[in-house]
Amino acid sequence: MIDLKILRESPEIARAGIQKKRNDCDLDAVMDVDAKRRKLIVEVESLRAEQKAANTEMSQLQKGSPEFMEKVGEMKDLSARFKQSDAALKELDESWNDLYLSVPNLPHETVPDGSTEEDNVEIKAWGEIPDKEPYHVPHYDFDWLDQILDFKRGTKVTGSGFPFYVGDGARLVRSLVSFFLDQAHESGIQELGVPFLVNGDSALATGQLPDKEGQMYQAVEDGLYAIPTAEVPLTNFLRDEILEEAELPIYRCGHSACFRREAGSHGKDVRGLNRVHQFDKVEILKWVKPETSYDELESLRDYAESLLQKLGLPYRALLMCGGDMGFSQTKQYDLEVWAVGQQRWLEVSSCSNFESFQSRRARIRYRDSQTGKNEFVHTLNGSGLAVPRVLVAILENGLQADGSVKLPEALAPYMGKDHIARA
């Protein structure tokens, strides 16, 4: 949720931001219901005040006396009016809530204007793009693919998009997860093992609900959602808490399987490991003081980049334009790695600042030591990193003329070898 003050006091700023995001929420309806709601609150509360005053008065009277009974009669009427207004307010509150939740976060001033991925701005490129040799092919065309991946049996057991990783494939996944977690540990980021299922309150706080409900797998019987990213349990780790200013910034990381229905996505980019319904990812989360959040975003991106550098994978960093960034973000960088076999960029990390959008929903605050007031923290998160596409880049970029795959040196301690030989 964005700050209501912005809506009330400078709606033109909100309007411009919403336009920049190419979002079509109805701001006039929001403002209209807000005004009506506030008027009704005054009405309900003054009726209630009257009722309470009478209550105090009645407590002094002899119970059952004529004066008392007369008062009861008067108050019955008031009570009826109160109940009517209160019911009207509750109804209005519901539509107010729906509308308020439909307002996206406003993009930062440094976010470029634009509506599609074409308008994202490349701010950095690292590593050398290798020339495509004849033996370079997409990973899904490796003739020994079934040595490390089994899509067919995954489809049998669960459905498409749920591959089995086999032998060295499975070990590579585990190695990458371990490498990412160890790197975070070395950077002083505490690791959390997170629940893979969360309740509705948590999904609402991070913004998956209400608008992205269709993207999550659900355990309907229990009212739980399979997490699409560890961001959800991580952010909610501190939900409903008031922190001390001295505790900030707080950094945490966590590995999880991520479950995404990917409803409505078809076509070429779903081949192989490019887009699957379940994948492993290590997520980094930051809770910080507002004045530091944009610096923290830069260092978060630097950290994610350092992982790709250590793996020796060429990548580019994009600053997302207003129309291509998420609903809840104020500023977002994506890291894309080059996959030489497919001759395309694959997104492996997204680093974002949410300012107080999530913390307002999740009620995560800190006590300002100067004013003594409770303020919302700013939250940020970034992938560090998503496993399957990194795996794709390792496979495709590392493919040698003899069909073997040369592994990044950083993974040698985890894999116990420097290449995967074709059997």
Add this chain to the structure above:
RNA sequence: GGAGAGAUGGCUGAGUGGUCGAAAGCAACGGUUUGCUAAAUCGUCGUACGGGUCACACCGUACCGCGGGUUCGAAUCCCGCUCUCUCCGCCA
């Protein structure tokens, strides 16, 4: 899964259908005093929303696990749910 007990402010813990935002104690914060490093004493000490203000002040309302209900009036009575603890069962 079965049986029982419970859920009150940062913590412990009282609470009669009405004067209860809620006793008391602890912790915390501010002052005073003695002094020596621990006491004594006075005061302050929840959050959110709405009104109000340049901003404070101030006023109102809500919140005693959550959601309903009864009532002129609910922390208190009734119903449903959630969670915690104990015992039993089952099970990595």
